[in-house]
Amino acid sequence: xxxKIIALALAAASGAAFAQSNVTIYGNVDMGYMFRQxxxxxxxxxxxxxxxxxxGSQSHIGFKGVExxxxxxxxxxxxxxxxxxxxxTGLATAGHQYVGLTGGFGTAVAGYxxxxxxxxxxxxxxxxxxxxxxxxxxxxxxxRAANAVAxxxxxxxxxxxxxxxxxxxxxxxxxxxxxxxxxxxxATVGNNGDDRLxxxxxxxxxxxxxxxxxxxxxxxxxxxxxxxxxATAGASYDFGVVKVSGIxxxxxxxxxxxxxGNVAGPAFGLAAGQKxxxxxxxxxxxxxxxxKTRLLGMFGQVKDKTLTNAxxxxxxxxxxxxxxxxxxxxxxxxHIKNDRNAAYTINPMGNGSGTSAGVNGLAMGIKHAx
Numbered sequence: 001x002x003x004k005i006i007a008l009a010l011a012a013a014s015g016a017a018f019a020q021s022n023v024t025i026y027g028n029v030d031m032g033y034m035f036r037q038x039x040x041x042x043x044x045x046x047x048x049x050x051x052x053x054x055x056g057s058q059s060h061i062g063f064k065g066v067e068x069x070x071x072x073x074x075x076x077x078x079x080x081x082x083x084x085x086x087x088x089t090g091l092a093t094a095g096h097q098y099v100g101l102t103g104g105f106g107t108a109v110a111g112y113x114x115x116x117x118x119x120x121x122x123x124x125x126x127x128x129x130x131x132x133x134x135x136x137x138x139x140x141x142x143x144r145a146a147n148a149v150a151x152x153x154x155x156x157x158x159x160x161x162x163x164x165x166x167x168x169x170x171x172x173x174x175x176x177x178x179x180x181x182x183x184x185x186x187a188t189v190g191n192n193g194d195d196r197l198x199x200x201x202x203x204x205x206x207x208x209x210x211x212x213x214x215x216x217x218x219x220x221x222x223x224x225x226x227x228x229x230x231a232t233a234g235a236s237y238d239f240g241v242v243k244v245s246g247i248x249x250x251x252x253x254x255x256x257x258x259x260x261g262n263v264a265g266p267a268f269g270l271a272a273g274q275k276x277x278x279x280x281x282x283x284x285x286x287x288x289x290x291x292k293t294r295l296l297g298m299f300g301q302v303k304d305k306t307l308t309n310a311x312x313x314x315x316x317x318x319x320x321x322x323x324x325x326x327x328x329x330x331x332x333x334x335h336i337k338n339d340r341n342a343a344y345t346i347n348p349m350g351n352g353s354g355t356s357a358g359v360n361g362l363a364m365g366i367k368h369a370x
Contacts, residue, residue, distance in 0.1 A: 025370075027061035030054035031085055032330070032365015034132065036346045036358035041312065041338020043345055043359055051355075053086040055348055055363035056330040057130045060095050066102075073103040096144060106153045113148040116162060116201045117232050117249075118350065120212045124234040124245040126284040126296040126318075129350030132361035133316025133334040135300040136350035139249065139280045140259065140268075143350060145169045145197065155205075162201040168194040169218065170258075179263060180223050180256055192222030195258065208238035218257070226256040228276075242287045249280040269307050269341065277305035282314075294320045296332075302344065309340040331364040 032055035037048040062080035069075060080095030100109030121136045122129035129136045129143070150164040167173055168191075177193030199216040212234040220226040229252045236245035253259040253276035261274035270276060282300025289295060296318040304310035318332035336344050336359040346361035347354055 023063055023065040025061070025063055027083075028057055028059055028367060028369045029083075029085060030057045030059050030365060030367040032056055032363055032367075034348065034361065034363040036132070036361045038335075038358045038360040040336075040359055042341055042343035043338060046358070049355070049357040051086075054084065054130075054367075055132070055365050056332065057128065057367045058095075058349075059083045059085055061091070062095065071103075073101060076100055076102050076107070076109070104154070106151060108149070108151050110149045112144055112146055113150055113164070115143050115145060116164065116199055116214050117216065117230060118143040120201075120214060120232055120234045121247060122350065123210075123212065124236055124247050124284070125282070126243075126245065126286045126298055127316060127332065130348055131316070131318065131330075131332050131334075132346050132348050132363045133296070133298060133318050133332040134348070134350060135280065135282045135298065135302075135314055135316075137347040137356075138300075138302050138312065138314065138336075138344050140251065140278070146171060147173065148197075158204050158206040160203040160205070162199075162203070164197070164199040164201075166195075166197040167191075169197050170195055176220065176258075177222070179258060180220050180226060190222075192220075194221045195219075196221060208240075209236075211235045220257070223256055225254045226260070228253040228257040228259060242285055244283070244285050246283040247281060251278050251280070252276060269310065274306060279303040279305065292322045296320065302342075304342070307341060310342045312336055312338045312342040312344045314344070326370060327366065327368045329364075329366055332362070334361045335359060 034051040034053060034055040039046040060080055060082050062078060064078040067075040077099040079097050081091040082093040082095055083091060094112060096112060096114045098109040098111030098113055100107060118129065125134050127134040145166045147168050148164060148166040150162060153161040170176060173191055173194050176195055180193055195218055197216065197218045201212060201214040204211040214232040216230040218228045231250045234247040236243060255261045255273045255275055258264055259276045261270040261272050265274060280302050282298055284298040287295045298316040301313040302311065314334060314336045316332060316334035321329040334346060338344055345356035346358050347356040348363060
Protein backbone atom coordinates (compact mmCIF):
# COMPACT_ATOMS: atom_id res chain seq x y z
CA UNK A 1 0.00 0.00 0.00
CA UNK A 2 1.04 3.57 -0.47
CA UNK A 3 2.71 5.31 2.44
CA LYS A 4 0.76 7.45 4.85
CA ILE A 5 1.29 10.88 3.35
CA ILE A 6 1.04 13.87 5.60
CA ALA A 7 -0.75 17.00 6.15
CA LEU A 8 -3.41 18.98 7.70
CA ALA A 9 -7.01 19.89 7.21
CA LEU A 10 -6.38 22.56 9.79
CA ALA A 11 -9.35 24.65 10.76
CA ALA A 12 -7.10 26.00 13.49
CA ALA A 13 -5.24 28.04 10.89
CA SER A 14 -8.23 30.33 11.03
CA GLY A 15 -8.81 31.84 14.45
CA ALA A 16 -12.51 32.10 13.68
CA ALA A 17 -12.82 28.34 13.95
CA PHE A 18 -12.45 28.46 17.72
CA ALA A 19 -13.75 30.55 20.56
CA GLN A 20 -10.99 31.99 22.76
CA SER A 21 -9.92 29.64 25.61
CA ASN A 22 -12.72 27.28 24.73
CA VAL A 23 -13.18 23.64 23.75
CA THR A 24 -15.60 22.78 20.94
CA ILE A 25 -17.22 19.37 20.50
CA TYR A 26 -17.94 18.60 16.84
CA GLY A 27 -18.69 15.61 14.68
CA ASN A 28 -20.62 13.85 11.95
CA VAL A 29 -23.11 10.96 12.01
CA ASP A 30 -23.94 9.05 8.82
CA MET A 31 -26.24 6.08 8.20
CA GLY A 32 -27.34 4.66 4.89
CA TYR A 33 -28.12 1.65 2.73
CA MET A 34 -25.53 0.26 0.31
CA PHE A 35 -25.86 -2.38 -2.41
CA ARG A 36 -22.90 -3.83 -4.37
CA GLN A 37 -22.89 -6.45 -7.13
CA UNK A 38 -21.25 -7.57 -10.38
CA UNK A 39 -17.96 -8.82 -11.78
CA UNK A 40 -15.51 -8.09 -14.57
CA UNK A 41 -11.76 -8.31 -15.09
CA UNK A 42 -10.20 -10.39 -12.29
CA UNK A 43 -13.19 -9.85 -9.95
CA UNK A 44 -14.55 -13.39 -9.83
CA UNK A 45 -17.50 -13.05 -7.46
CA UNK A 46 -20.73 -11.67 -8.79
CA UNK A 47 -22.66 -12.20 -5.59
CA UNK A 48 -24.52 -9.22 -4.20
CA UNK A 49 -23.87 -7.61 -0.83
CA UNK A 50 -26.26 -5.39 1.11
CA UNK A 51 -25.15 -3.21 4.02
CA UNK A 52 -26.75 -0.84 6.47
CA UNK A 53 -23.82 1.40 7.40
CA UNK A 54 -22.27 4.83 6.99
CA UNK A 55 -22.24 5.09 3.20
CA GLY A 56 -21.79 8.78 2.36
CA SER A 57 -19.28 10.14 4.90
CA GLN A 58 -17.09 9.08 7.82
CA SER A 59 -18.85 9.31 11.19
CA HIS A 60 -16.66 10.85 13.87
CA ILE A 61 -16.55 12.94 17.02
CA GLY A 62 -13.85 15.46 17.91
CA PHE A 63 -12.67 17.95 20.50
CA LYS A 64 -10.82 21.08 19.35
CA GLY A 65 -9.78 24.25 21.04
CA VAL A 66 -7.48 27.25 21.25
CA GLU A 67 -5.80 29.23 23.99
CA UNK A 68 -4.80 32.85 23.42
CA UNK A 69 -1.21 33.26 24.67
CA UNK A 70 -1.04 36.97 23.86
CA UNK A 71 0.85 38.98 21.24
CA UNK A 72 -0.99 37.14 18.43
CA UNK A 73 0.21 33.69 19.50
CA UNK A 74 -2.25 30.86 20.17
CA UNK A 75 -2.11 27.22 21.16
CA UNK A 76 -4.33 24.95 19.04
CA UNK A 77 -5.30 21.29 19.37
CA UNK A 78 -7.70 18.81 17.78
CA UNK A 79 -8.44 15.23 18.89
CA UNK A 80 -10.73 13.31 16.54
CA UNK A 81 -12.13 9.76 16.86
CA UNK A 82 -13.98 7.67 14.29
CA UNK A 83 -17.27 6.06 15.21
CA UNK A 84 -19.29 3.31 13.52
CA UNK A 85 -22.94 3.78 14.53
CA UNK A 86 -24.12 0.65 12.70
CA UNK A 87 -21.99 -1.76 14.79
CA UNK A 88 -21.61 0.20 18.05
CA THR A 89 -17.78 0.25 17.92
CA GLY A 90 -17.42 3.94 18.71
CA LEU A 91 -14.09 5.67 19.39
CA ALA A 92 -12.22 2.54 18.29
CA THR A 93 -10.00 4.34 15.77
CA ALA A 94 -8.35 7.73 15.97
CA GLY A 95 -8.71 10.40 13.34
CA HIS A 96 -6.19 13.22 13.31
CA GLN A 97 -4.59 14.12 16.64
CA TYR A 98 -2.39 17.20 17.02
CA VAL A 99 -1.25 20.13 19.12
CA GLY A 100 0.66 23.19 18.02
CA LEU A 101 1.03 26.95 17.78
CA THR A 102 -0.45 29.49 15.37
CA GLY A 103 0.31 33.16 14.86
CA GLY A 104 1.66 35.67 12.38
CA PHE A 105 4.40 33.22 11.36
CA GLY A 106 1.81 30.66 10.27
CA THR A 107 0.87 27.40 12.00
CA ALA A 108 3.03 24.54 13.24
CA VAL A 109 1.55 21.31 14.61
CA ALA A 110 2.74 17.82 15.53
CA GLY A 111 0.98 14.50 16.01
CA TYR A 112 -1.02 12.04 13.90
CA UNK A 113 -1.82 14.19 10.88
CA UNK A 114 -4.20 14.03 7.92
CA UNK A 115 -2.54 13.24 4.60
CA UNK A 116 -1.86 16.01 2.08
CA UNK A 117 -2.56 13.74 -0.87
CA UNK A 118 -5.63 12.29 0.82
CA UNK A 119 -6.85 15.81 1.51
CA UNK A 120 -6.30 16.87 -2.11
CA UNK A 121 -8.40 13.96 -3.36
CA UNK A 122 -11.17 14.88 -0.93
CA UNK A 123 -10.97 18.55 -1.87
CA UNK A 124 -11.34 18.06 -5.63
CA UNK A 125 -13.58 14.99 -5.77
CA UNK A 126 -17.25 16.02 -6.03
CA UNK A 127 -18.01 13.08 -3.71
CA UNK A 128 -15.21 13.71 -1.21
CA UNK A 129 -13.24 10.71 0.02
CA UNK A 130 -16.11 8.62 1.35
CA UNK A 131 -18.57 7.40 -1.26
CA UNK A 132 -19.14 4.43 -3.56
CA UNK A 133 -18.67 6.98 -6.39
CA UNK A 134 -15.26 8.29 -5.25
CA UNK A 135 -12.04 7.17 -6.99
CA UNK A 136 -9.98 7.45 -3.80
CA UNK A 137 -10.30 3.84 -2.60
CA UNK A 138 -8.70 2.70 -5.90
CA UNK A 139 -5.55 4.80 -5.56
CA UNK A 140 -3.59 2.81 -2.92
CA UNK A 141 -3.29 5.41 -0.22
CA UNK A 142 -3.51 5.87 3.51
CA UNK A 143 -5.25 8.83 5.04
CA ARG A 144 -2.94 9.80 7.92
CA ALA A 145 0.72 9.75 9.01
CA ALA A 146 2.11 9.00 12.44
CA ASN A 147 4.99 10.85 14.17
CA ALA A 148 4.41 13.87 11.93
CA VAL A 149 5.20 17.59 12.00
CA ALA A 150 3.68 20.13 9.60
CA UNK A 151 4.09 23.85 8.94
CA UNK A 152 1.37 25.89 7.19
CA UNK A 153 2.44 29.32 5.97
CA UNK A 154 0.25 32.43 6.04
CA UNK A 155 -1.56 33.13 2.77
CA UNK A 156 0.35 35.54 0.46
CA UNK A 157 -1.34 36.80 -2.71
CA UNK A 158 -3.47 33.66 -2.76
CA UNK A 159 -0.55 31.25 -2.17
CA UNK A 160 -0.11 28.96 0.86
CA UNK A 161 2.75 26.52 1.45
CA UNK A 162 2.59 23.36 3.57
CA UNK A 163 5.81 21.58 4.54
CA UNK A 164 5.64 18.29 6.42
CA UNK A 165 7.81 15.44 7.61
CA UNK A 166 7.44 12.24 9.62
CA UNK A 167 10.04 10.17 11.44
CA UNK A 168 8.04 6.96 10.79
CA UNK A 169 4.77 7.19 8.88
CA UNK A 170 3.12 3.93 9.94
CA UNK A 171 3.80 3.22 13.60
CA UNK A 172 6.25 3.68 16.43
CA UNK A 173 9.86 4.34 15.44
CA UNK A 174 11.74 1.07 14.93
CA UNK A 175 8.59 -0.96 14.16
CA UNK A 176 8.95 -1.42 10.37
CA UNK A 177 12.34 -3.08 10.01
CA UNK A 178 10.91 -6.52 9.27
CA UNK A 179 8.56 -5.10 6.61
CA UNK A 180 11.42 -4.58 4.15
CA UNK A 181 13.56 -7.01 2.20
CA UNK A 182 16.01 -8.99 4.36
CA UNK A 183 18.49 -8.94 1.48
CA UNK A 184 18.96 -5.18 1.83
CA UNK A 185 18.72 -4.93 5.61
CA UNK A 186 21.77 -3.41 7.29
CA ALA A 187 20.77 -4.12 10.89
CA THR A 188 17.77 -5.06 13.00
CA VAL A 189 18.11 -2.41 15.70
CA GLY A 190 17.54 1.30 16.24
CA ASN A 191 15.71 3.29 13.59
CA ASN A 192 16.42 0.96 10.67
CA GLY A 193 13.18 0.44 8.77
CA ASP A 194 11.66 3.75 9.82
CA ASP A 195 9.65 5.16 6.95
CA ARG A 196 10.83 8.79 6.73
CA LEU A 197 8.78 11.27 4.72
CA UNK A 198 9.29 14.74 3.27
CA UNK A 199 6.38 16.59 1.68
CA UNK A 200 5.73 19.98 0.07
CA UNK A 201 2.30 21.26 -0.99
CA UNK A 202 1.80 24.60 -2.79
CA UNK A 203 -1.80 25.87 -2.78
CA UNK A 204 -3.28 28.72 -4.83
CA UNK A 205 -6.78 30.01 -4.12
CA UNK A 206 -8.24 33.06 -5.86
CA UNK A 207 -12.01 33.43 -6.07
CA UNK A 208 -13.47 30.57 -8.15
CA UNK A 209 -10.03 29.07 -8.93
CA UNK A 210 -8.19 26.59 -6.69
CA UNK A 211 -4.95 24.73 -7.50
CA UNK A 212 -2.86 22.25 -5.47
CA UNK A 213 0.62 20.97 -6.37
CA UNK A 214 2.10 18.33 -4.08
CA UNK A 215 5.35 16.36 -4.12
CA UNK A 216 6.30 13.71 -1.56
CA UNK A 217 9.06 11.20 -1.11
CA UNK A 218 9.68 8.51 1.49
CA UNK A 219 12.60 6.23 2.26
CA UNK A 220 13.29 3.49 4.78
CA UNK A 221 16.25 4.09 7.10
CA UNK A 222 18.99 1.47 6.69
CA UNK A 223 17.79 0.07 3.35
CA UNK A 224 18.76 0.49 -0.29
CA UNK A 225 16.55 0.79 -3.39
CA UNK A 226 13.62 1.66 -1.13
CA UNK A 227 12.25 5.06 -2.11
CA UNK A 228 8.70 5.98 -3.03
CA UNK A 229 7.71 9.09 -4.98
CA UNK A 230 4.31 10.74 -5.25
CA ALA A 231 3.41 13.80 -7.36
CA THR A 232 -0.17 15.12 -7.37
CA ALA A 233 -1.83 18.06 -9.12
CA GLY A 234 -5.43 19.10 -8.49
CA ALA A 235 -7.53 22.02 -9.66
CA SER A 236 -11.10 23.31 -9.69
CA TYR A 237 -13.00 26.26 -11.11
CA ASP A 238 -16.46 27.33 -10.02
CA PHE A 239 -18.45 28.82 -12.93
CA GLY A 240 -21.54 29.25 -10.73
CA VAL A 241 -23.76 27.03 -12.86
CA VAL A 242 -21.20 24.20 -12.56
CA LYS A 243 -18.02 23.56 -10.61
CA VAL A 244 -15.47 21.46 -12.51
CA SER A 245 -12.50 19.74 -10.92
CA GLY A 246 -9.81 17.19 -11.60
CA ILE A 247 -6.65 15.44 -10.39
CA UNK A 248 -3.61 13.86 -12.02
CA UNK A 249 -1.46 11.65 -9.81
CA UNK A 250 1.83 9.71 -10.22
CA UNK A 251 3.01 7.04 -7.74
CA UNK A 252 6.34 5.21 -8.10
CA UNK A 253 7.94 2.77 -5.66
CA UNK A 254 11.36 1.14 -5.78
CA UNK A 255 11.54 -2.63 -5.46
CA UNK A 256 12.28 -2.52 -1.72
CA UNK A 257 9.81 0.24 -0.83
CA UNK A 258 6.70 -0.63 1.14
CA UNK A 259 4.77 -0.97 -2.14
CA UNK A 260 7.62 -2.56 -4.12
CA GLY A 261 7.89 -6.14 -5.33
CA ASN A 262 9.69 -7.44 -2.24
CA VAL A 263 7.22 -6.05 0.29
CA ALA A 264 3.58 -5.40 -0.60
CA GLY A 265 4.13 -6.24 -4.26
CA PRO A 266 2.23 -9.56 -4.24
CA ALA A 267 -0.90 -7.68 -3.19
CA PHE A 268 -0.60 -5.69 -6.44
CA GLY A 269 0.53 -8.58 -8.63
CA LEU A 270 4.21 -7.54 -8.59
CA ALA A 271 7.05 -10.05 -8.61
CA ALA A 272 10.02 -9.84 -6.24
CA GLY A 273 12.32 -7.00 -7.26
CA GLN A 274 9.70 -5.34 -9.45
CA LYS A 275 9.02 -1.61 -9.15
CA UNK A 276 5.61 -0.01 -8.62
CA UNK A 277 4.44 2.57 -11.18
CA UNK A 278 0.87 3.89 -11.50
CA UNK A 279 -1.02 6.92 -12.79
CA UNK A 280 -4.39 8.03 -11.39
CA UNK A 281 -6.67 10.74 -12.72
CA UNK A 282 -10.26 11.90 -12.65
CA UNK A 283 -12.47 14.76 -13.78
CA UNK A 284 -15.59 15.75 -11.88
CA UNK A 285 -18.47 18.20 -11.81
CA UNK A 286 -20.92 19.57 -9.26
CA UNK A 287 -24.08 21.28 -10.51
CA UNK A 288 -26.33 23.25 -8.12
CA UNK A 289 -30.04 22.90 -8.81
CA UNK A 290 -31.89 25.50 -6.79
CA UNK A 291 -30.73 26.31 -3.28
CA LYS A 292 -30.87 22.81 -1.78
CA THR A 293 -29.85 20.28 -4.46
CA ARG A 294 -26.54 19.38 -6.08
CA LEU A 295 -26.00 16.88 -8.90
CA LEU A 296 -22.55 15.23 -8.96
CA GLY A 297 -20.53 13.33 -11.54
CA MET A 298 -17.05 11.80 -11.84
CA PHE A 299 -15.04 9.79 -14.37
CA GLY A 300 -11.56 8.49 -13.54
CA GLN A 301 -8.93 5.89 -14.30
CA VAL A 302 -6.20 3.93 -12.53
CA LYS A 303 -3.46 3.09 -15.06
CA ASP A 304 -0.84 0.48 -14.20
CA LYS A 305 2.50 1.18 -15.93
CA THR A 306 4.16 -2.02 -14.62
CA LEU A 307 1.62 -4.79 -15.20
CA THR A 308 -0.21 -5.49 -18.46
CA ASN A 309 -3.99 -5.39 -18.81
CA ALA A 310 -4.34 -4.15 -15.22
CA UNK A 311 -5.95 -0.74 -15.79
CA UNK A 312 -9.45 0.21 -14.65
CA UNK A 313 -11.86 3.10 -15.04
CA UNK A 314 -14.73 4.20 -12.85
CA UNK A 315 -17.79 6.37 -13.38
CA UNK A 316 -19.93 7.81 -10.59
CA UNK A 317 -23.09 9.92 -10.40
CA UNK A 318 -25.00 11.19 -7.40
CA UNK A 319 -27.15 13.83 -5.75
CA UNK A 320 -27.21 15.77 -2.48
CA UNK A 321 -30.29 17.41 -0.92
CA UNK A 322 -29.93 19.75 2.05
CA UNK A 323 -32.64 19.57 4.68
CA UNK A 324 -30.74 22.22 6.65
CA UNK A 325 -27.20 23.61 6.94
CA UNK A 326 -26.21 20.50 8.92
CA UNK A 327 -28.43 17.69 7.61
CA UNK A 328 -28.19 16.23 4.11
CA UNK A 329 -29.69 13.36 2.14
CA UNK A 330 -27.47 11.59 -0.42
CA UNK A 331 -27.72 9.05 -3.22
CA UNK A 332 -24.76 7.74 -5.29
CA UNK A 333 -24.25 5.15 -8.04
CA UNK A 334 -20.99 3.92 -9.58
CA HIS A 335 -19.56 1.31 -11.96
CA ILE A 336 -16.00 0.01 -12.33
CA LYS A 337 -14.70 -1.53 -15.57
CA ASN A 338 -11.57 -3.64 -14.96
CA ASP A 339 -9.11 -4.82 -17.59
CA ARG A 340 -8.51 -8.57 -17.65
CA ASN A 341 -5.90 -8.55 -14.84
CA ALA A 342 -7.42 -5.78 -12.70
CA ALA A 343 -9.59 -6.52 -9.67
CA TYR A 344 -10.87 -3.22 -8.28
CA THR A 345 -14.14 -3.37 -6.35
CA ILE A 346 -16.63 -0.91 -4.86
CA ASN A 347 -15.61 0.41 -1.45
CA PRO A 348 -16.94 3.66 0.06
CA MET A 349 -13.94 4.15 2.35
CA GLY A 350 -11.31 6.42 0.84
CA ASN A 351 -8.35 4.65 2.42
CA GLY A 352 -9.27 1.31 0.87
CA SER A 353 -10.00 -0.43 4.18
CA GLY A 354 -13.35 -1.90 5.10
CA THR A 355 -15.24 -4.43 3.02
CA SER A 356 -15.23 -4.41 -0.78
CA ALA A 357 -17.64 -6.15 -3.13
CA GLY A 358 -18.76 -6.07 -6.74
CA VAL A 359 -18.15 -3.57 -9.51
CA ASN A 360 -21.54 -1.83 -9.32
CA GLY A 361 -22.46 0.21 -6.26
CA LEU A 362 -25.55 2.05 -5.04
CA ALA A 363 -25.78 3.96 -1.75
CA MET A 364 -28.35 6.28 -0.18
CA GLY A 365 -28.74 7.72 3.27
CA ILE A 366 -28.61 10.70 5.63
CA LYS A 367 -25.77 12.52 7.36
CA HIS A 368 -25.79 15.16 10.08
CA ALA A 369 -22.91 17.40 11.14
CA UNK A 370 -22.75 18.98 14.57
